[in-house]
Amino acid sequence: MNGIKKKYKGLDPLPPDFVRIHAPLAFVVEEDCIGCDRCIPICFFDALVMVDKPEHKYKRVALVDLANCTGCGLCFEACPTDAFIWVPDKSNGGPISRSASAMTNGII
Amino acid sequence: MELSSPLIVASGPASHDVRQIRIAEEKGFGAVVLKTVCSAKYDEMRYWPRPRYKLLDWDKQIAGRSKQFTLYSYEQGYSGRLEDYWKFVEICKKKTKIPIIGSAFAGVPEDWVDLASHIEQSGADAVELDISSPHRPGSLEFETTFVAAIKAVVGAVKIPVLAKLALGPDVLSQCLIAQDCGAAAVTLCNRLRGIDIDIESHRPILHGYYGGVGGPWAKYYNFGYVAEAAGKLKIQISATGGVMTSEDVIKYVLLGASTVQILSVIMVNGWDSASTINSGILSYLNRKNLKSLDEIRGNAVDHLTSPEEIVRWSGESKKGPRNEWD
Numbered sequence: 001m002n003g004i005k006k007k008y009k010g011l012d013p014l015p016p017d018f019v020r021i022h023a024p025l026a027f028v029v030e031e032d033c034i035g036c037d038r039c040i041p042i043c044f045f046d047a048l049v050m051v052d053k054p055e056h057k058y059k060r061v062a063l064v065d066l067a068n069c070t071g072c073g074l075c076f077e078a079c080p081t082d083a084f085i086w087v088p089d090k091s092n093g094g095p096i097s098r099s100a101s102a103m104t105n106g107i108i
Numbered sequence: 109m110e111l112s113s114p115l116i117v118a119s120g121p122a123s124h125d126v127r128q129i130r131i132a133e134e135k136g137f138g139a140v141v142l143k144t145v146c147s148a149k150y151d152e153m154r155y156w157p158r159p160r161y162k163l164l165d166w167d168k169q170i171a172g173r174s175k176q177f178t179l180y181s182y183e184q185g186y187s188g189r190l191e192d193y194w195k196f197v198e199i200c201k202k203k204t205k206i207p208i209i210g211s212a213f214a215g216v217p218e219d220w221v222d223l224a225s226h227i228e229q230s231g232a233d234a235v236e237l238d239i240s241s242p243h244r245p246g247s248l249e250f251e252t253t254f255v256a257a258i259k260a261v262v263g264a265v266k267i268p269v270l271a272k273l274a275l276g277p278d279v280l281s282q283c284l285i286a287q288d289c290g291a292a293a294v295t296l297c298n299r300l301r302g303i304d305i306d307i308e309s310h311r312p313i314l315h316g317y318y319g320g321v322g323g324p325w326a327k328y329y330n331f332g333y334v335a336e337a338a339g340k341l342k343i344q345i346s347a348t349g350g351v352m353t354s355e356d357v358i359k360y361v362l363l364g365a366s367t368v369q370i371l372s373v374i375m376v377n378g379w380d381s382a383s384t385i386n387s388g389i390l391s392y393l394n395r396k397n398l399k400s401l402d403e404i405r406g407n408a409v410d411h412l413t414s415p416e417e418i419v420r421w422s423g424e425s426k427k428g429p430r431n432e433w434d
Contacts, residue, residue, distance in 0.1 A: 014306055014313060015159055024158045041378030044121045044128070072121070073159025074375065080168050096155040 015086075022088030023095070024071045026064050032083035033061040042078040045070050066091075109207050109233060109268065111138030113386050114361060114401060118348050118369035119144050119211040119236065119272075120183060122379075129200045129208070135382040139207040141369060142200065144238045145193040146185035147214035147223055153185030157315050160184070163376070164304060175352070178323040179372045180304060182314050185213065190226070197230035207233035209270065213241055215253065217260035224261040224269070234267050234292070240274030242301035242320035254282070258289035268292030270346060275300050275326075279333040283341055293344035295369065296333050299326070322372055326350040331363055338364025338409050352377075354388025361401045362408035 035058035039048050047068035053061050076084045117123050117132045117140040124143035132140050146153040164178040200208045210227030214220040224235045239254050262269050271286040272295035283294045302321035304313045327350025334347050347360040348369035357368045373381045
């Protein structure tokens with residue numbers, strides 16, 4: 001999957017640009033992952049697993065289970081190498097808004 | 109209600125599915141407050157924005173060893189339908205032995221009663237009224253929601269009713285009113301509504317709205333509120349806010365809390381925080397030669413003095429190099 005190369009770093013406080021069009025999902029950029037496991041316990045939605053990857057420098061990497069990820073953002077905070085990026089969740093049913101102006105006001 | 113540990117999982121992302129409740133039991137929690145269910149009027153609370161959490165001032169390089177941080181969140185309600193929640197309570201009761209406390213948020217008293225009654229019928233051991241959620245505009249209105257909601261729910265259910273209150277200068281008076289309304293306990297306190305601004309874009313962070321803020325720093329305010337309330341209340345206090353270690357739990361107990369709810373520490377340090385805190389409490393009990401925390405509950409409040417008792421010294425009015433009298 002081609003991720004949007006716009007990081008939501010630990011110190012970058014705003015959601016990704018596409019947040020009003022697509023629901024954001026977390027995605028691990030494998031070359032940045034150091035297999036440290038820190039993101040695993042912080043995920044409350046069982047959306048992160050470590051998988052073996054013999055060809056990878058660290059032999060194992062974190063993988064986001066896209067079906068379980070709720071885009072909460074906590075794994076971004078746990079990752080010491082900022083290996084997470086946001087990708088659009090194109091399978092999501094679309095935003096729910098209470099008012100017609102919610103989308104344009106960004107309060108979805 | 110007898111608990112094996114004073115530790116309770118606070119309502120939130122660590123108690124929104126059955127599997128988590130089983131983990132909580134395994135890890136040694138005394139009870140769980142389930143994720144808050146919102147009445148149909150607040151149906152949009154089921155649909156969560158993304159992202160929802162941000163750790164401010166968090167040093168990710170040292171991860172769990174960060175002692176100071178703020179959990180800034182735009183937390184929402186239980187994501188299933190109302191009937192899913194009743195089922196959720198039922199299954200939690202079947203699959204675990206620890207007490208299950210449902211959590212509800214509504215607007216008008218009839219809706220509060222409806223949620224609480226269903227929670228009771230589904231088998232919950234108690235219900236916590238999330239009167240003070242930092243995420244709903246207007247939900248901090250005391251007179252319109254608070255008094256009416258507690259009275260109505262207490263009149264309608266037999267299980268104990270906990271009122272979760274907001275931090276603020278009137279915590280003690282809210283506690284006393286909750287007691288008069290028949291609440292079995294107060295939960296002190298919810299997180300505060302706060303906001304952080306990105307100075308580059310001039311925008312509030314996350315989704316441009318207020319978030320709930322909490323973190324280790326919050327305990328010092330809350331210790332004060334618990335101390336004030338413990339001296340005056342007959343009902344129990346479930347303390348919550350800023351707990352990272354067993355020392356924090358012991359302090360809340362020394363200030364009179366019966367139970368202590370935790371969440372941020374589970375979020376940042378994982379479920380094992382419970383076993384770490386529980387073993388810290390046990391070694392404290394051993395070291396102090398105590399059988400149970402009951403022996404020390406509220407002891408610190410007894411040592412609370414009054415301004416009149418504080419020894420003051422003369423001499424501050426004397427002339428010195430920093431004073432210019434002439």
